[in-house]
Amino acid sequence: MSRLTGLFTQLQDAGRAALVPFMTAGDPSLTATVPLMHALAAAGADAIELGMPFSDPMADGPSIQRASERALARGVKLRMVLGWVREFRMTNRHTPIILMGYLNPVEAMGVISFAEAAAAAGVDGVILVDLTPEEGRGEATLLQQRGIDPIFLLAPTSGPERVARVRSMGSGFVYYVSLRGITGATSADWVEVLQRVRDLRRQLGLPVAVGFGIRDAATVARVAAEADAVVVGSALVEQLAECATDQEAIQVATRFVQALAEAVRTTERVCA
Amino acid sequence: MGGYSMPDASGHFGPYGGRFVAETLVTALEALERAYHEAQQDPGFRAELHSELRQFVGRPNPLCHAERLSRELGGAQIYLKREDLNHTGAHKINNAVGQALLARRMGKKRVIAETGAGQHGVATATVATRYGLKCLVYMGEEDIRRQSSNVYRMRLLGAEVVAVGGGTRTLKDAMNEAMRDWVTHVDSTFYVIGTVAGPHPYPTMVREFHRVIGDETRAQCLELTGRLPDCLIACVGGGSNAMGLFYPFIADPAVRLIGVEAGGLGLSTGRHAAPLTTGRPGVLHGNRTYLMEDEDGQILPTHSISAGLDYPGVGPEHAYLKDTGRAEYVVATDAEALTAFHRLCRTEGIIPALETAHALAHAIRLAPAMRSDQTIVVNLSGRGDKDIHTVASLEGIHL
Numbered sequence: 319m320s321r322l323t324g325l326f327t328q329l330q331d332a333g334r335a336a337l338v339p340f341m342t343a344g345d346p347s348l349t350a351t352v353p354l355m356h357a358l359a360a361a362g363a364d365a366i367e368l369g370m371p372f373s374d375p376m377a378d379g380p381s382i383q384r385a386s387e388r389a390l391a392r393g394v395k396l397r398m399v400l401g402w403v404r405e406f407r408m409t410n411r412h413t414p415i416i417l418m419g420y421l422n423p424v425e426a427m428g429v430i431s432f433a434e435a436a437a438a439a440g441v442d443g444v445i446l447v448d449l450t451p452e453e454g455r456g457e458a459t460l461l462q463q464r465g466i467d468p469i470f471l472l473a474p475t476s477g478p479e480r481v482a483r484v485r486s487m488g489s490g491f492v493y494y495v496s497l498r499g500i501t502g503a504t505s506a507d508w509v510e511v512l513q514r515v516r517d518l519r520r521q522l523g524l525p526v527a528v529g530f531g532i533r534d535a536a537t538v539a540r541v542a543a544e545a546d547a548v549v550v551g552s553a554l555v556e557q558l559a560e561c562a563t564d565q566e567a568i569q570v571a572t573r574f575v576q577a578l579a580e581a582v583r584t585t586e587r588v589c590a
Numbered sequence: 591m592g593g594y595s596m597p598d599a600s601g602h603f604g605p606y607g608g609r610f611v612a613e614t615l616v617t618a619l620e621a622l623e624r625a626y627h628e629a630q631q632d633p634g635f636r637a638e639l640h641s642e643l644r645q646f647v648g649r650p651n652p653l654c655h656a657e658r659l660s661r662e663l664g665g666a667q668i669y670l671k672r673e674d675l676n677h678t679g680a681h682k683i684n685n686a687v688g689q690a691l692l693a694r695r696m697g698k699k700r701v702i703a704e705t706g707a708g709q710h711g712v713a714t715a716t717v718a719t720r721y722g723l724k725c726l727v728y729m730g731e732e733d734i735r736r737q738s739s740n741v742y743r744m745r746l747l748g749a750e751v752v753a754v755g756g757g758t759r760t761l762k763d764a765m766n767e768a769m770r771d772w773v774t775h776v777d778s779t780f781y782v783i784g785t786v787a788g789p790h791p792y793p794t795m796v797r798e799f800h801r802v803i804g805d806e807t808r809a810q811c812l813e814l815t816g817r818l819p820d821c822l823i824a825c826v827g828g829g830s831n832a833m834g835l836f837y838p839f840i841a842d843p844a845v846r847l848i849g850v851e852a853g854g855l856g857l858s859t860g861r862h863a864a865p866l867t868t869g870r871p872g873v874l875h876g877n878r879t880y881l882m883e884d885e886d887g888q889i890l891p892t893h894s895i896s897a898g899l900d901y902p903g904v905g906p907e908h909a910y911l912k913d914t915g916r917a918e919y920v921v922a923t924d925a926e927a928l929t930a931f932h933r934l935c936r937t938e939g940i941i942p943a944l945e946t947a948h949a950l951a952h953a954i955r956l957a958p959a960m961r962s963d964q965t966i967v968v969n970l971s972g973r974g975d976k977d978i979h980t981v982a983s984l985e986g987i988h989l
């Protein structure tokens with residue numbers, strides 16, 4: 319069983335949602351990345367989403383854009399990101415790692431080389447924001463053949479046909495974007511979101527993670543009542559950006575993620 | 591159009607094009623594709639577009655024999671397709687009118703656009719006002735600096751201009767920001783993309799709105815010279831003026847199609863904007879095409895004296911035409927474009943846009959080696975009023 323499937327089965331039994339913080343690889347520093355991943359896991363992250371920096375992150379708001387720009391300016395490359403995952407895996411064999419980014423850097427490395435290197439490093443899932451299921455058939459197969467789940471996105475605008483397509487191609491989980499917008503936005507109508515999540519869980523037969531617009535423990539708790547996983551990105555990235563030292567970044571991340579982890583652990587699931 | 595029927599049903603030109611966007615936009619693109627298809631079949635829409643192009647844009651514009659320039663060069667006869675005579679001074683308005691009419695037909699109240707040189711922004715602001723739509727234009731900070739008169743024009747026309755400070759502060763970053771706006775306001779907003787790039791159906795739709803350039807050229811050339819031109823030359827930023835001119839001639843193999851990219855300070859300096867000449871295929875802004883990128887797939891900063899060519903990608907159909915050999919792509923440097931700019935001013939009494947000057951530079955190179963009974967058509971994609979500050983300051987003159 320894949321690490322992601324294992325996690326969701328285990329949490330199903332425990333009756334709670336997963337907490338999945340997002341951080342950009344290489345920000346706030348190169349040396350902080352692996353220690354931060356360990357700190358997130360120790361603070362109660364059930365899985366980690368690791369951003370692969372891209373020069374033109376079209377679906378990201380200012381916080382993650384700037385983090386990406388800073389990381390690239392420090393010389394971050396895709397192979398370095400995979401190297402950090404490998405390093406993390408040397409001492410953590412259980413926390414799933416999901417890489418999130420855009421197609422072009424992956425293509426530049428070569429999709430097969432990327433899939434092989436990611437599998438060897440211990441990556442569990444890959445989200446490519448600009449790779450739709452229609453365009454991504456080949457990539458999805460290449461990843462799955464190496465034991466990596468291709469994670470597709472669904473949005474408030476996605477109709478039944480698209481849900482069906484994602485069900486037939488995705489694995490691991492499906493990422494539901496809570497709002498019409500980019501990362502860092504804050505206008506989600508949570509009643510509507512949670513209704514949609516209930517429907518999607520039934521229609522997809524896959525765990526549903528919810529992300530975009532979740533910035534605090536109260537919202538985490540609210541979403542955790544219905545979703546299988548809750549993703550918190552910009553709010554963490556913004557706090558890390560303010561940190562002057564790796565030490566400070568680790569402390570800030572630990573404090574923030576502990577509070578969010580507490581929220582998922584004290585929230586009763588509404589639906590099974 | 592014998593033998594050429596690109597793109598396929600899913601918007602691919604061979605391996606290029608397609609639809610690489612965030613999930614939130616897919617449904618909007620499908621709706622756009624349907625609405626565009628219906629509009630195309632609707633005689634009422636076609637009649638309205640035709641009437642707007644005549645009454646508001648001023649079409650058809652002339653195909654004008656550049657007699658003195660041709661004589662000086664001593665070779666092929668050069669004809670200029672006068673897109674600079676359109677309302678707002680460039681080809682961009684052909685597409686802006688088409689998309690704005692479509693936006694109105696779809697019941698959208700707000701249009702957004704990205705712009706580099708500001709010509710597409712001005713064209714979009716213009717038609718938005720005419721059709722009673724709210725208009726917001728994204729423009730890189732660097733372009734706002736070098737095309738300030740167009741910024742003021744957009745504001746005079748009632749558009750809001752938003753400065754984009756991320757990335758390289760030029761056209762590609764304006765396009766990223768426009769995409770982000772569209773994702774956020776997808777239900778109310780129509781995104782008027784200014785060139786033959788972006789996700790399907792944009793490359794096809796924008797080509798169709800610009801093909802009037804090539805259709806008119808074909809009829810005018812037959813009338814003036816009794817035969818088809820030997821060679822068509824157009825500058826290529828995203829590639830819309832080139833695609834509009836080339837498209838009706840693709841199935842005529844005797845007509846050479848030449849696109850001219852921005853050679854900037856010279857290809858060897860790396861400071862240029864010539865993805866077809868130096869780049870490799872990748873995915874940016876919703877489509878697969880040739881890109882200027884580094885070995886890690888990060889998009890490279892570009893340089894061109896002309897803001898409208900300063901873009902690291904190019905429309906996917908050009909990528910296809912390059913690979914199949916149907917069209918050729920060459921470069922002209924900043925310096926060559928400037929020389930051509932002055933030469934047209936002095937021989938023909940026309941001040942061309944700096945973008946257009948790249949196409950002229952290649953015509954000037956090519957014509958002397960051709961016979962005097964042969965013809966070259968250069969797409970005079972825009973007028974140069976917007977560039978006089980740039981040119982003057984290069985000569986140390988402050989206007």
Ligand SMILES: Cc1ncc(COP(=O)(O)O)c(C=O)c1O
Nearest residue numbers: 709827828829830831898971972
């Ligand atoms: C006059 C003129 N020509 C050419 C271009 C380049 O665009 P495209 O390659 O889409 O025709 C621009 C873009 O701003 C322009 O203003």
